[in-house]
Amino acid sequence: MTENPADTEPPTLAPVVYLPGSKPADAVPPGTSTPASATLRPVPGVLDSARRVLAGVDLTTIDVKVTDDHHDFDAFADTPLIPVWMRSREGWAAFAGVFYRARRRDARRWVRRQRTDRGHLAQARRGTRRLHDWVVGFEGVQVQATAHAAHIATKEARAAARTARFTPVVMRTKKDLAMKAAATSQAAAIEAVALHKQAKKDRRRMRNLRAGVVYGPPATAVLAGYTQAGLLGLSGGVMAAFAEAAFAGRHPVGEETDWSQDWRSLGDGDVMNAPMLDAVFRAAKVIGKEESLRAVRMPMMDATGAWSAVVDLPPGIPAKTALRAQPELASAFGIADAQLSLTKLNRSGRLELYVSRELPFTRPAERGPLLGLDGPANFWGRISIGPDVRGLPVSISVVERSGLVGGEPGAGKSASGNTILLAAALDPRVILHLADGKGGGDLEPFEPLCEQFEGDADPEAFNTMLDDEIADMRNRYALLKRLGKRKVTEALADAHPELRQKLVWVDELMFYTTDEDYGKKITKKLRNLVSRGRAAGIITFCATQKPGSDVVDTSLRDLLSIRWALRCTTPEASDTILGKGAAASGFSAKTIESEMRGAGFLWAEGSNPVLVRADYYTDDQVNELLGFAHGLRTKAGTLPRTALPLADRLREHGDDDAALLAVVLDTFTAAGPSGEPAEWLPGSVLLDAAKSSGIDVTPERLAALVVRSDGEKIKRPWGEKGSRVSGYPLDRIRQTIADRYGLTA
Structure with a gap:
């Protein structure tokens, strides 16, 4: 204003x-x-x-x-x-x-x-047709029926009269009966013919009356107009007749209704209601033709345009019958199989239906919840896995559990596994032991945080790693016995660092278990670790493409309690992950479309699997979270020794030679450009750095400690003047440390 x-x-x-x-x-x-x-x-x-x-x-x-x-x-x-x-x-x-x-x-x-079906010409044509249909009426049906009855009656009367005529007189009884039957049929025929004639008369009379009502006023208007005003009056009468026909056809009801299509569905844009649900369940043969559902919660649409309802099946029909018929129900709804989600509630015959508006899990993934942490995660609590088809977050607990992740190549196993691995890495109390049977580098970013890491896809090294795991499990149980405890709890693990949670993650298990030399040994040791390690705080997860009996022995596979089936090529492959009969019950990873990358059936808690999509983290986000985890573990003092700088690990030995080599490494690191260590330094520079650190060293002692070849002793230009001096290469320093102390960078 x-x-x-x-x-x-x-x-x-x-x-x-x-x-x-x-x-x-x-x-x-x-x-x-x-x-x-x-x-x-x-x-x-x-x-x-x-x-x-x-x-x-x-x-x-x-x-x-x-x-x-x-x-x-x-x-x-x-x-x-x-x-x-x-x-x-x-x-x-x-x-x-x-x-x-x-x-x-x-x-x-x-x-x-005028170009549409509501134009005046279209209305006039439609009205003319409707008026003519009204004039014709329905009496023709009665005439046809009476004509048919009269024809049959006359035919029977002729047959009866012929029988009576040719019956011999000597057969008096039959002759009398035939004559009576002929008379009766003749009377019926006469009555039928009379009814036919009366029906034709009534039809003619009714048609004439309706014709007078319909055609009388226009004809009168046309004749009166022509008589009174000539051509001008004739035009007016024609326009009046046109207006009458247009008025009769003003509503295009017949043209707008598609009578050829007798089935509508959610895929056609219809509204979900109780009659539609009954029709769909009957079409899928879940309920009988005379049975109907009882709506516990009437169908309703949420903000995303998805439909949901809760219904009770008729008595005697369990919910698993509808779960098995999920493809048939989706077809009756007119949608894709993945758009329909069925959940069995607390009663055997009660179902919750959820129909997505579009194919779920095809939009870009939301920002992962781990990126919003400002402190350490708690691996003893619930771990966020990802959203379900409704967008609600799904979380699980892995305490005293073990898991199996499977799916075809490209289904998103690595990205899905990151949800668990990153949660474990962000809890500084968790010990990480990883084995990468793929050898492709998916687990390589986690290596600095691992106390044991097998990344070369070496079955022999993994077999040795399992020996260490079993030995550690025995030590944990021995400590629990001394403490008088049955299993590891969070408070007990915080009080005794030896009992901290340990995550053993095996990627591409198939490569290890199918090895000719170590496959059976690895399977046996894994089965021992999974069956006995849960109470000792050891959590084991395995990931593979198809964990069939030829890849993973059923005695081991059945012990893995958490199952996560990503997209599979066949229902049988899905059953090898979720268990036999899951696909027949309506939970088949075969129904997951290729566009739904990272989605899978997660069976961790509850009586039925849940379709979820794992939280997605890009490579940059993974590196960011691992850098944050590195800082948390450094602050908590739980960073593995292999993650410490090589110089710091040398100083832990307390040896004079180790201290000298640590100073030498620091000098190489400080002299390198842009944070990278230098590849070669003069011996005088290394001696000066050692003396400034308080270490008394001579050129002879350094040369005796780091033995060089003749090629490495060749002098190189150094300094502004380019004077040629003798020096030490970094590779020789590292090789000396590895040979003497068994430490690598």
């Missing part, structure tokens, strides 16, 4: 008049005087617009004559006030312009309308 300046006199508007017949709404009490004209304070924007319109126009002021001084001129009824300038020549021109544009718009709209 705008205001007039304080120092400006408010302008006076032109006088106004009200339409003839309008009166003030309420009278002002006697004794109150009302001025003959009033000064109004309009909005400046409106006043400027009025001035531009009236620029250059000579307006004559019309005084308002007030017949009653006791009336309030602002208290009029609903009759609008007409400004004086509207009654001028310019006002009438403006009104005429508006009227002309509106009529031209109506004419264009009428022309466009």
Whole structure:
């Protein structure tokens, strides 16, 4: 809202008049005087617009004559006030312009309308057809029925008369019976023929009456118009007949209804309701033709456009019957199999249906919840896995559990496994032991945080690694016995660091278990670790493509309690992960579309698997989280020794030679460009650095400690003048450390 300046006199508007017949709404009490004209304070924007319109126009002021001084001129009824300038020549021109544009718009709209089924010609054709159908009526059906009855009756009468005529007189009884039957059939035939004639007469009479009603007025109008006014009257009569036909066909009901399509579904855009649910379950043969569902919660649509409902099946029909028929139900709904989600509730015959508007898990993944952590994670609590088909977060607990992740190549096993691996890495109390049977580097970013890491896909090294795991499991149980405890708890693990949770992750298990030399040994040791290690705080997860009995022995596979089946090529492959009979119960990873990358059936808690998509983390986000985990473990003092710098690990030995080599490594690191260590340094630089650190060393001692070959002793240019001096290569320093102390960078 705008205001007039304080120092400006408010302008006076032109006088106004009200339409003839309008009166003030309420009278002002006697004794109150009302001025003959009033000064109004309009909005400046409106006043400027009025001035531009009236620029250059000579307006004559019309005084308002007030017949009653006791009336309030602002208290009029609903009759609008007409400004004086509207009654001028310019006002009438403006009104005429508006009227002309509106009529031209109506004419264009009428022309466009004639091309549709609501055009007047289409209405006239439709009305003519409807009127003619009404004139014909339904009596023809009765005539046809009576004609058929008369034809049959006359045929039977002829047969009976022929039988009576040719029956011998000597057979008196049969002759009498035949004559009576002929007379009866003849009477019935005569009655049938009479009924036929009466039906034809009634049809003719009713048609004539309706024809008179329909065709009489137009014919009368045409003849009367032609008689009274010639061709002009004839035209008027034709237009009247046209108007009658157009009026009869004004509603295109028959044309808008597609009678050829007798089935509608959610895929066609229909609304889910109780009759549709009954029809769908009957079409899928889940319930009988005379049975119906009982709606516990009526169908409703959420904000995403998805439909949900809770229904009870008829008595005697379990929920697993509907779960097995999920493909048939999806077909009856007119949607993809993955769009339909069925969940069995707390009663055997109660189901919850959820129908997504579009194929789930095809939109870009949301930001992972681990990226929002400002502190360490808790691997003893629940781990976020990802959203389900409704977008609700799904979390599981892996305490005293073990898991199996499977799916075809490219289904997203590595990205799905990151949800568990990153949660474990962000808890500084968890010990990581990883084995990468793929050898492709998917687990390589986790190596600095692992106390044991097998990344070369070496079955022999993994077999040795399992020996260490079993030995550690025995040590844990020995400690639990001394403490008088049965299993590891969070409080017990915090009090005794030896009992911290350990995650053993095996990627591409198939490569290890199918090895000719170590496959059976690895399977046996894994089975021992999975079956006995849970109470000792050792959590084992295995990932493979198809964990069949030829890849993973069933005695080991059945011990893995958490199952996660990503997209599979066959229902049988899905059953090898989720268990036998899961696909027949409606939980088949074969139904997961290729667009639903990272989605799979997770069976961790509850009686049925849940379709979820793992939280996705890009490579940059994984590195960011692992850097954060590295800082958390460094602060907590749980960073593996292999993750410490090589120089720090050398200083832990307390040896003079180790301390000298640690200083040498630090010198190489400090002299390198952009954070990378230098590849070669002069011996004088290394001696000066050692002496400045308080280590008394001579060139002979350094040369005796780091033995160089003749090629490594060749002098190289150094310094601004480029003088050639003797030095030490970094590779020789590292090789000396590895040979003497068994440490590598």
